[in-house]
Amino acid sequence: MTVTVRVPAKVNVQLAVGGARPDGFHDLANVFLAVGLYDEVTVTPSDSLRVTCSGPDAAQVPLDRTNLAARAAIALAARHGLSPDVHIHIAKDIPVAGGMAGGSADGAGALLACDTLWGTRSPADELLEICAGLGSDVPFSLVGGAALGTGRGENLTPLDVGGTFHWVFAVADGGLSTPAVYGEFDRLTAGTEVPPPVASAVLLDALRTGDATALAGALANDLQPAALSLRPSLAATLAAGTDAGALAGLVSGSGPTTAFLTKDAEAAESVAAALVASGTCRTARVAQSPAAGATVTGAVG
Numbered sequence: 001m002t003v004t005v006r007v008p009a010k011v012n013v014q015l016a017v018g019g020a021r022p023d024g025f026h027d028l029a030n031v032f033l034a035v036g037l038y039d040e041v042t043v044t045p046s047d048s049l050r051v052t053c054s055g056p057d058a059a060q061v062p063l064d065r066t067n068l069a070a071r072a073a074i075a076l077a078a079r080h081g082l083s084p085d086v087h088i089h090i091a092k093d094i095p096v097a098g099g100m101a102g103g104s105a106d107g108a109g110a111l112l113a114c115d116t117l118w119g120t121r122s123p124a125d126e127l128l129e130i131c132a133g134l135g136s137d138v139p140f141s142l143v144g145g146a147a148l149g150t151g152r153g154e155n156l157t158p159l160d161v162g163g164t165f166h167w168v169f170a171v172a173d174g175g176l177s178t179p180a181v182y183g184e185f186d187r188l189t190a191g192t193e194v195p196p197p198v199a200s201a202v203l204l205d206a207l208r209t210g211d212a213t214a215l216a217g218a219l220a221n222d223l224q225p226a227a228l229s230l231r232p233s234l235a236a237t238l239a240a241g242t243d244a245g246a247l248a249g250l251v252s253g254s255g256p257t258t259a260f261l262t263k264d265a266e267a268a269e270s271v272a273a274a275l276v277a278s279g280t281c282r283t284a285r286v287a288q289s290p291a292a293g294a295t296v297t298g299a300v301g
């Protein structure tokens with residue numbers, strides 16, 4: 001049997017970051033929104049655990065056991081006393097190391113795909129627990145939609161979204177390391193009192209009512225100064241997107257992808273064209289939100 005799962009990317013419409021915890025992580029109020037850019041993870045029985053990857057950024061994806069998809073298969077197999085021998089193929093469309101949780105998507109996708117392939121039928125809370133062990137963003141990749149992530153981002157509360165939001169993602173050349181961006185946040189905030197992270201009521205209301213203009217006014221990312229400090233050229237990308245008519249722009253998570261909210265699909269196409277023409281990004285992608293979480297799209301054989 002071969003099982004294919006489709007998994008979305010995410011944007012953080014609010015990323016409130018608290019001070020560093022003793023374990024090195026940061027407490028967050030992380031408002032995740034899944035967006036319609038997808039990786040597809042296909043699993044097939046094999047005589048060993050192996051990972052292959054296709055797509056424009058495939059060369060940047062590790063194919064060894066550090067790959068989050070391989071780690072997901074190993075974690076599920078260990079819990080059920082099974083062999084993790086499976087061929088995992090990742091058809092990668094989510095920009096790599098871009099702050100859009102592509103690796104997390106592959107981890108969640110492989111977990112659901114193996115659970116289906118092996119007939120382990122894990123309850124949702126068990127899958128979420130395995131996801132949290134793989135990474136802070138992985139539980140959200142499984143559930144999709146919109147959610148508030150607290151703790152290090154792994155404790156999820158689903159959120160209502162009352163409409164469709166239209167985004168443009170400006171993909172930068174090269175990635176940014178998530179630990180490096182959190183480290184730069186610590187450096188920039190050293191000696192200051194970092195307030196506890198709190199979700200914005202105005203932002204949650206804008207999501208609930210599907211009001212793009214209100215959401216644009218409330219977008220906030222506490223990691224943005226750190227990402228800009230490590231990659232100053234992102235300021236020009238942000239300016240190009242807003243000059244082109246986006247309602248607002250921000251760095252997506254730890255970056256370096258920048259996300260622009262637009263009023264409708266037509267505006268998204270014209271902002272994307274202007275961003276590419278500005279020469280301030282490698283490419284621009286248009287996508288809508290919310291998007292469904294990890295979904296089995298094929299099970300054959």
Ligand SMILES: C[C@@](CO)(OP(=O)(O)O)[C@H](O)COP(=O)(O)OP(=O)(O)OC[C@H]1O[C@@H](n2ccc(N)nc2=O)[C@H](O)[C@@H]1O
Nearest residue numbers: 024025026099100101135136137152178179182252253254
């Ligand atoms: C910043 C965010 C926003 O959603 O994602 P990206 O934009 O990178 O995709 C997340 O917090 C990234 O989550 P994820 O990429 O799963 O991180 P993890 O593997 O759990 O942790 C990687 C490293 O990031 C830092 N980290 C992560 C989460 C957190 N709440 N505090 C942290 O300080 C730690 O240095 C940790 O060692």
Ligand SMILES: Nc1ncnc2c1ncn2[C@@H]1O[C@H](COP(=O)(O)OP(=O)(O)O)[C@@H](O)[C@H]1O
Nearest residue numbers: 060067068096097098099100101102103104106
């Ligand atoms: N499926 C994957 N499993 C493990 N690591 C991955 C995977 N895809 C990408 N990576 C690696 O993990 C790092 C973070 O990538 P990614 O998850 O795409 O970005 P981000 O954490 O910024 O959202 C990169 O160094 C990338 O090479």
